[in-house]
Amino acid sequence: MKENKTFLSCVYKAFKSFGQFLPILLGIVFLMGLFKAYFSKRLISSIFTGNLIKDTFLGALIGSISTGNPITSYIIAGELQRQGISFFAITSFIVAWVTVGVIQLPAEASFLGKKFAIIRNGLSFIFSILVSIATVLTLLLIR
Amino acid sequence: MLKVSKEQKKETRKNARIYFLGFIIFLYLALFFINPKGAHQSLKTSLNLAIKLIPTLLIVLLLMGVMNYFLTPKRISKYLGGDPGLQGWILAATAGIISHGSIFLWYPILGEIKDKGINPGLIAVFLYNRAVKIPLIPLLAYYFGLKFVIVLTIWMVVSSFCLGKIIELIEK
Numbered sequence: 001m002k003e004n005k006t007f008l009s010c011v012y013k014a015f016k017s018f019g020q021f022l023p024i025l026l027g028i029v030f031l032m033g034l035f036k037a038y039f040s041k042r043l044i045s046s047i048f049t050g051n052l053i054k055d056t057f058l059g060a061l062i063g064s065i066s067t068g069n070p071i072t073s074y075i076i077a078g079e080l081q082r083q084g085i086s087f088f089a090i091t092s093f094i095v096a097w098v099t100v101g102v103i104q105l106p107a108e109a110s111f112l113g114k115k116f117a118i119i120r121n122g123l124s125f126i127f128s129i130l131v132s133i134a135t136v137l138t139l140l141l142i143r
Numbered sequence: 144m145l146k147v148s149k150e151q152k153k154e155t156r157k158n159a160r161i162y163f164l165g166f167i168i169f170l171y172l173a174l175f176f177i178n179p180k181g182a183h184q185s186l187k188t189s190l191n192l193a194i195k196l197i198p199t200l201l202i203v204l205l206l207m208g209v210m211n212y213f214l215t216p217k218r219i220s221k222y223l224g225g226d227p228g229l230q231g232w233i234l235a236a237t238a239g240i241i242s243h244g245s246i247f248l249w250y251p252i253l254g255e256i257k258d259k260g261i262n263p264g265l266i267a268v269f270l271y272n273r274a275v276k277i278p279l280i281p282l283l284a285y286y287f288g289l290k291f292v293i294v295l296t297i298w299m300v301v302s303s304f305c306l307g308k309i310i311e312l313i314e315k
Contacts, residue, residue: 011208033189078286111254
């Protein structure tokens, strides 16, 4: 009985932390609605031109300077992909969002050292591009 | 003093989230006056998206609860005990994958472990693998398919080891 209560409190805790994130989630969902209505495919394709290297780099760059719950990045990436943006850009965006923390860099540096934090984030940025290319190429090979 | 500062930061973050949503609502209200048709279309698209996401998000919530129940930061940090061999690298990656909670909660724990002389490469592996979020897999699969999730996860784990090894060499 006691264990059951503890499990329920854990689920409640998850609901509570999710509730804190809810305004952002709702904001992103409504923003996506605006985005779909007002940003034409032509405008998006003028930013993401289809150039593998440039698009992947751009995706990683935007992902690196963004922060927040990964759920947000999945929703943005999923909707952008439906607008025709390449998997290379989408994947590097998702990976950089969760592995590179430009916003958290000062906190990471204060606890783990400036050198460690800079090198780790720099390498994570490079790896977000490499992981993206490797993932998409693998998917193309096994299709 | 520190407690007050933390609470203030928490409050600021909470306000920022509400301001963000408020700003989007304001945009919609403004659009209803400027371009009612476009605003209506946007709202319809958003509501469709929200309805589609609800079942997946409920699964995500349940998985988050299960993770909270079985794993605590203290328990997970034991995996980073510092086995120098292959097992140590695998344990660090596993710890990263199953870890949850804010990254700010983990920095002090990792800082303490690093000060004890643990290989910084293992800490990098842990941090990188935090990107593999088990409770969020249903949402990622909903958008990109299970095959994408599996391939991406494998490449992320592999690249975390490469990154860890590079950091180990640089920090030595």
